[in-house]
Amino acid sequence: MLKCEALTMRFGGLSAVDNLDFQVNTGEIRGLIGPNGSGKTTLFNMISGLYTPTLGSIVFEGKPIAGLRPDQVTRVGIARTFQNIRLFGDMTVWENLLVGRHCRLRQTVFDDLFATSTKRREEAVAHEKLETLLKMFRMERLREELAKNLPYGSQRELEIMRAMASEPHLLMLDEPAAGMNPQETDQLMLQIKRLKELGFTVLVVEHDMKLVMSICDRITVLNYGKKIAEGAPKDIQAHPEVIRAYLGKQVKDSA
Amino acid sequence: MSKYVSTKNIAVALAVAFALIFPHLGFKAYYLHIAVLSLLNILLALGLNLIAGYAGQLSLAQAGFFGIGAYVSALLMLNFKLSFWLAAPIAALCSALAAISIGVPTLRLKGPYFVISTMGFGEIVRQIFLNWQTVTRGPNGLTGIPAPDPISLGFVRLTFESRVENYYLILVVLLLVLVLYYNLVHSRVGRALRAIRNDYIATQVMGIHVAFYRILAFAGGAALSGLTGALYAGYIRFVSPDTFTTGESINILIMMVIGGMGTIIGPIIGAVFITYLLETMRVFAEYRLVIYGLLMFLVILYMPKGIAGMLEALWHRLHSWKKEA
Amino acid sequence: MVQEFVQQVVNGLVLGSTYTLIALGLTMIYGILGIVNWAHSELYMLGAFVGVFFVVHMQLPFLVGLILAMIVMAGFGMAMDLLVFRPLRSAPEINMIIGTLGISIFLVQAAVIVFSPNPVRFPTEFSEAYLSFMGISITLQRLMVFCVTLVLIGFLNYFIKHTMIGKAMRACEQNKDAARLMGIDINQVSLVTCAIGAALAAAAGTLVGPIFLVSPQMGLATISKVFAVVILGGMGNVPGAIWAAFILGLAESLTAGFFSSYYKDVVTFCILITVLIIKPAGLFGRSQIEKV
Numbered sequence: 001m002l003k004c005e006a007l008t009m010r011f012g013g014l015s016a017v018d019n020l021d022f023q024v025n026t027g028e029i030r031g032l033i034g035p036n037g038s039g040k041t042t043l044f045n046m047i048s049g050l051y052t053p054t055l056g057s058i059v060f061e062g063k064p065i066a067g068l069r070p071d072q073v074t075r076v077g078i079a080r081t082f083q084n085i086r087l088f089g090d091m092t093v094w095e096n097l098l099v100g101r102h103c104r105l106r107q108t109v110f111d112d113l114f115a116t117s118t119k120r121r122e123e124a125v126a127h128e129k130l131e132t133l134l135k136m137f138r139m140e141r142l143r144e145e146l147a148k149n150l151p152y153g154s155q156r157e158l159e160i161m162r163a164m165a166s167e168p169h170l171l172m173l174d175e176p177a178a179g180m181n182p183q184e185t186d187q188l189m190l191q192i193k194r195l196k197e198l199g200f201t202v203l204v205v206e207h208d209m210k211l212v213m214s215i216c217d218r219i220t221v222l223n224y225g226k227k228i229a230e231g232a233p234k235d236i237q238a239h240p241e242v243i244r245a246y247l248g249k250q251v252k253d254s255a
Numbered sequence: 256m257s258k259y260v261s262t263k264n265i266a267v268a269l270a271v272a273f274a275l276i277f278p279h280l281g282f283k284a285y286y287l288h289i290a291v292l293s294l295l296n297i298l299l300a301l302g303l304n305l306i307a308g309y310a311g312q313l314s315l316a317q318a319g320f321f322g323i324g325a326y327v328s329a330l331l332m333l334n335f336k337l338s339f340w341l342a343a344p345i346a347a348l349c350s351a352l353a354a355i356s357i358g359v360p361t362l363r364l365k366g367p368y369f370v371i372s373t374m375g376f377g378e379i380v381r382q383i384f385l386n387w388q389t390v391t392r393g394p395n396g397l398t399g400i401p402a403p404d405p406i407s408l409g410f411v412r413l414t415f416e417s418r419v420e421n422y423y424l425i426l427v428v429l430l431l432v433l434v435l436y437y438n439l440v441h442s443r444v445g446r447a448l449r450a451i452r453n454d455y456i457a458t459q460v461m462g463i464h465v466a467f468y469r470i471l472a473f474a475g476g477a478a479l480s481g482l483t484g485a486l487y488a489g490y491i492r493f494v495s496p497d498t499f500t501t502g503e504s505i506n507i508l509i510m511m512v513i514g515g516m517g518t519i520i521g522p523i524i525g526a527v528f529i530t531y532l533l534e535t536m537r538v539f540a541e542y543r544l545v546i547y548g549l550l551m552f553l554v555i556l557y558m559p560k561g562i563a564g565m566l567e568a569l570w571h572r573l574h575s576w577k578k579e580a
Numbered sequence: 581m582v583q584e585f586v587q588q589v590v591n592g593l594v595l596g597s598t599y600t601l602i603a604l605g606l607t608m609i610y611g612i613l614g615i616v617n618w619a620h621s622e623l624y625m626l627g628a629f630v631g632v633f634f635v636v637h638m639q640l641p642f643l644v645g646l647i648l649a650m651i652v653m654a655g656f657g658m659a660m661d662l663l664v665f666r667p668l669r670s671a672p673e674i675n676m677i678i679g680t681l682g683i684s685i686f687l688v689q690a691a692v693i694v695f696s697p698n699p700v701r702f703p704t705e706f707s708e709a710y711l712s713f714m715g716i717s718i719t720l721q722r723l724m725v726f727c728v729t730l731v732l733i734g735f736l737n738y739f740i741k742h743t744m745i746g747k748a749m750r751a752c753e754q755n756k757d758a759a760r761l762m763g764i765d766i767n768q769v770s771l772v773t774c775a776i777g778a779a780l781a782a783a784a785g786t787l788v789g790p791i792f793l794v795s796p797q798m799g800l801a802t803i804s805k806v807f808a809v810v811i812l813g814g815m816g817n818v819p820g821a822i823w824a825a826f827i828l829g830l831a832e833s834l835t836a837g838f839f840s841s842y843y844k845d846v847v848t849f850c851i852l853i854t855v856l857i858i859k860p861a862g863l864f865g866r867s868q869i870e871k872v
Contacts (some may be wrong), residue, residue: 074462086457099450103462112442360857366673371807375849548685
């Protein structure tokens with residue numbers, strides 16, 4: 001589904017991502033791990049259009065997307081969340097979801113200005129779909145709450161819901177479990193598994209090894225911007241390069 | 256109670272009714288003049304609100320767009336004998352085009368950079384009004400601008416020579432603008448603008464072309480100001496560069512901030528309140544500006560939604576009392 | 581012709597010095613504290629009035645008055661830090677601009693009420709004396725503006741490079757959170773930065789006041805130029821501000837002298853807008869890729 005070839009990102013003299021070949025297959029849950037600074041978020045930013053790669057190509061569902069604007073990338077079918085939550089704090093949960101769905105609403109500015117039937121129709125369709133989404137995450141009673149007032153766990157969930165609102169084919173989650181306690185992490189794991197059942201392809205960056213090892217179909221490991229290992233969770237756990245990169249601690253903990 | 260007969264809607268209906276019968280309430284002509292100026296300022300404040308209140312980019316160029324609208328409309332009517340009803344939309348369009356031309360290069364700049372660019376633009380426009388004497392007659396301004404062309408409504412013929420007729424014209428325009436404004440703000444465009452104000456990076460990732468919406472807000476606000484300029488020229492029948500200064504842009508900003516940025520009633524309340532004070536308290540000119548300055552600082556810090564925000568909080572408090580009762 | 585050119589260059593250097601002193605404070609306050617201070621030119625204006633008080637009313641020698649004005653305004657700058665900037669620290673940028681714009685209006689009008697609504701003359705012992713050579717004359721006052729500016733820049737440079745608090749300021753400019761974790765007291769740095777910024781602006785006011793007239797609106801006339809300087813030099817960039825100040829000062833006076841004084845402001849803005857379109861971070865600014 002997603003294919004990156006010889007992808008490189010240089011900032012000044014430093015290569016954050018170096019000659020990376022990387023592929024995500026349709027329908028899988030793919031983990032992306034590596035020590036801090038290994039280039040995971042940079043890779044995300046390149047795919048989602050916030051950075052333009054210095055070298056290399058990114059192809060999504062057969063179409064080249066490197067260098068597209070972030071909004072164009074989303075419209076093509078890739079959505080992402082952020083490491084530090086970037087919700088629209090002064091807007092309600094419902095409004096955040098509506099903004100997430102923006103690119104799938106097909107009315108024009110004129111329709112909005114004159115409140116035409118096209119606009120009403122599109123908003124009604126959006127209404128239905130987002131209502132379903134809210135029910136799925138059991139957040140209906142929170143819909144009128146301001147995003148900034150939500151408890152931390154709900155904010156993280158809203159980030160994911162907002163990304164789902166645009167009905168992407170590929171969902172990229174940047175450290176979705178950051179700051180969560182074990183119960184919240186378990187709930188998150190179930191939700192990500194459910195995403196796969198619903199037909200999403202998921203790319204997850206995470207430091208929580210328990211989560212990564214238990215839900216990912218395959219894992220890619222980065223270090224200093226290069227790929228050092230790729231494969232099924234059990235293969236990664238035993239991989240000498242990976243163990244060396246992490247100094248063995250975290251990987252052994254989850255075995 | 257049906258969903259249309261809420262307290263808010265009743266208040267709105269009363270306000271509109273009051274505005275409609277205002278000229279017949281027996282006030283002196285001077286107060287009618289203030290009322291007309293208030294309506295014009297409401298339109299200007301609403302224009303600024305679109306780019307500053309909703310999209311979160313402060314602009315001090317409103318007076319420039321106001322001036323472009325006024326001069327273009329006046330010149331079209333004076334030199335080309337164009338009807339007001341044609342000149343006014345053209346004037347609004349010119350303001351919008353001006354906004355697009357400086358907006359495209361400057362809207363991607365960070366906050367203070369953009370503000371300075373708008374100040375610069377406003378000054379350049381005023382310099383052009385002042386120095387392009389062959390067209391604008393410089394500091395003397397343009398006199399003898401005709402009133403809006405008469406229209407016949409069957410039983411009555413409106414010539415717009417009188418203050419009352421102008422009042423109603425501007426009021427009707429304002430009400431129409433408010434309907435469209437309300438629609439826009441409560442649509443995905445409005446949501447996109449507010450999202451941009453909250454976090455423009457996250458907004459891009461939502462599939463929203465931030466640059467497009469910023470320019471839309473900027474040009475929309477400019478068009479509104481340009482239209483107001485045309486209305487102003489048709490009412491006062493005289494335009495000069497003195498009216499369109501950065502100080503005027505700041506006045507509009509003060510109205511919007513104190514009334515409440517990012518809401519629809521905010522600019523309305525602010526414009527009416529400040530226009531009334533500005534005109535009736537000319538004697539205390541120095542003192543009122545001292546207060547406005549301090550007020551703007553305190554409001555933006557502690558009460559960012561201004562008077563409108565205060566009223567809304569009050570209304571919520573009343574509402575929850577009623578619920579408990 | 582050459583004389584005219586040199587004359588305008590001299591004027592440009594005076595203008596550049598003025599902009600430098602005001603812009604330095606503004607750019608430091610932004611770089612170190614993250615505050616956009618729209619009221620900064622009012623510190624320049626108030627400095628001029630305080631200078632008038634010490635030199636004209638209290639009949640003190642000019643240099644003594646200058647130093648006193650700087651001290652008084654340094655105190656005022658610290659008061660501004662406590663009352664205005666601290667509350668604004670966590671506000672979104674547009675609110676910062678609006679808030680300090682409000683303070684600017686407040687200070688201008690307060691000066692009208694407290695000092696004088698009309699321009700005030702500021703005669704000093706240097707106003708009448710002038711040097712002349714090769715047909716060019718330059719008043720001692722103007723010479724002093726340039727020289728004192730150089731001295732102050734020298735002091736500032738020493739202060740930032742070689743004192744503890746100067747190093748703390750530089751640390752805050754690089755990364756405020758890290759600085760705080762290292763034990764640096766942000767509040768103290770804040771006060772010192774504002775004191776220095778205000779003192780420099782006040783120096784500009786006292787130095788330049790005698791050349792033109794002192795009025796409550798004198799800050800308003802310069803604020804957009806000063807911001808243009810800061811933006812051109814790269815916000816937060818101290819040497820950049822100095823270069824940009826002299827570039828814009830020279831551009832302005834040469835335009836006024838050789839083309840038209842009507843359009844000199846237009847030229848300044850056109851330069852600014854052109855540079856921003858080509859290099860959004862300013863001539864010397866580092867283009868920062870925003871961390872996501």
